[in-house]
Amino acid sequence: MIISVFRCEMELTQVNSISVFLHILCLIRYSQTARECLYEYDMKNNRVKITCGKGAVLHIVDQNGNTLLTGETSMSTADSPVVFQLNRSSISSLNDEAHKATKKLSDASKLLRKVREDLTLQINNLINLTSLLQRGDDELKKDLFTLRNHELTSPLVREAIIAALQNQYNFLRMGLLSQNTQMNELIRTTMRLTTSIMKTARGARGVGEILDLRADVMNETLFNITKLMPGGFEHGAFFGEKTVFCPQELKKISKKGTSVTTGVEQGTIMIDSHTPDKIWVMYGYININEVIEYNSLKGLKFEQVDKTYELPFSCVGTGHVVYKQVLYCQKMFTNKIVKYSLAESRWLGERQLDNVGVHDTFPYQSGKHTDLDFAVDEKGLWLIYATNSSRGHIVVSKVNEEDLSFDNTWVTEVKKKTVGNAFIICGVLYAVDAFDKAPTYVKYVFDTNTANGRGLEPGDLPFVNSVSSDYARVYGLDYSPSDQALYSWNNGRIEIYPVSFLDENEP
DSSP states (O other): OEEEEEEEEEEEEEEEEEEEEEEEEEEEESSSOOOEEEEEEEEETTTEEEEEEEEEEEEETTTTEEEEEEOOOOOSTEEETOOEEETTHHHHHHTHHHHHHHHHHHHHHHHHHHHHHHHHHHHHHHHHHOOOHHHHHHHHHHHHHHHHHOOOOHHHHHHHHHHHHHHHHHHHHHHHHHHHHHHHHHHHHHHHHHHHHHHHHHHHHHHHHOOOOOOOHHHHHHHHHHHHHHTTTGOOOTTTTEEEOOOOOEEOSSSEEEEEEEESSSEEEEEEEEEEOEEEEEESSSEEEEEEEEEHHHHHHHTTOOEEEEEEEEEEEEEEETTTTEEOOOOESSSEEEETTTTTTEEEEEEEOOOOOSSSSSOOOOTOOOSSSSEEETEEEEEEBBBTTTTTEEEEEEEEEETOOOOEEEEEEEEGGOOOOEEEEEEEEEEOOOOSSEEEEEEEEETTTTEEEEEEEESSSEOOOSSSSSOOEEEEEEEETTTTTTEEEETTEEEEEEEEEEEETOO
């Protein structure tokens, strides 16, 4: 067995003033035909593309030598990409700084408990003093009543009453002074309580900031690592808290969907896998020049608009998407596709598609100018459409997000007008049988990875198509790789259906 070891070091990114240095260690494990990994440095984009032979194992470590990611290439395919996965042992090493902040939080919590005990004692003392003062007040009132109802015929009796009143006065005076002392102590303890709460809050913020920082660093690291691999997100994508790898074969669409009522019959909901905490909505299907941004589905439900974008053009249909905070749609009254940066609020470019059917030439069953349907999956940006040369059959093209050119194109065996809607997962097209039947099913699957398509029976991959299971008019259907769910626009309702995938280990 020949083992070749190569090492390279580069600075990939900077997050919150912390530079992330990655050391890439390649262990090539096969005999006779051992070859080095090929490192291609792209000066323009400041990134490295790594291609290794069969059986390569790569470890990515941080500046302290902790293994962050471990990846390997195929044992059977030459020049195969490296698929990285999180190293479980690295998780504990990422929590060191968080432990320090947690210690501060623990100390503040101890102080808070001590202050609580002191407050309890002082409150009990005040209660006891109040009770004693009440008794003293009652005794004083009794003596005054006696004084009013008896003649003072003897100096001795008079002196005894005066002495009793003096004792009651002294008792009340000492009680009030003690109560005042306890009140002052209570104020000081309350101030300590405020300080403790502030320390606790700072400790909690410290923990949150550290964890957020470590998550950001890991997220950015994984994002850059996927860009280093041949094909970029084709071989692995990091979305939020989960890493998604292709291929993934759709196994089931959940029968239990959730919904949000919009009150608008047609529209498009867009989830960007690179910013999954945002939701973008375009209402209507014609002459749309406004994009509404929400922070959550709850915000959408209660119409709590976060931001509104006015477009310098109008879109048509319901096949729009947002990818990397860039809107892609069909430009109204044209056969052009256009892109617009939501992050920068500016037009980025457009492309004319001369041979593509538009203006309800090859729409889905619903019509409504659904000729051009953008899609986003783990591999990037796609366009689903039909042409005269394809005789109305669905055509799938992988879209280059830079210039809107097509990197590759496939023609399927299913006519677009016979399909209710379609979506793409890991480069696989799934075409739904009907837009207005509940339930319906996925009737056709086309895999761009193998260029093979096949028809399905109603029981193979059913889809309820409506949360109410009684009425459906689905005008938009898209897959979101960030939360692995289908988002549909069903006659005034946004409906969300989680999906699950086949386990490769299943028999």
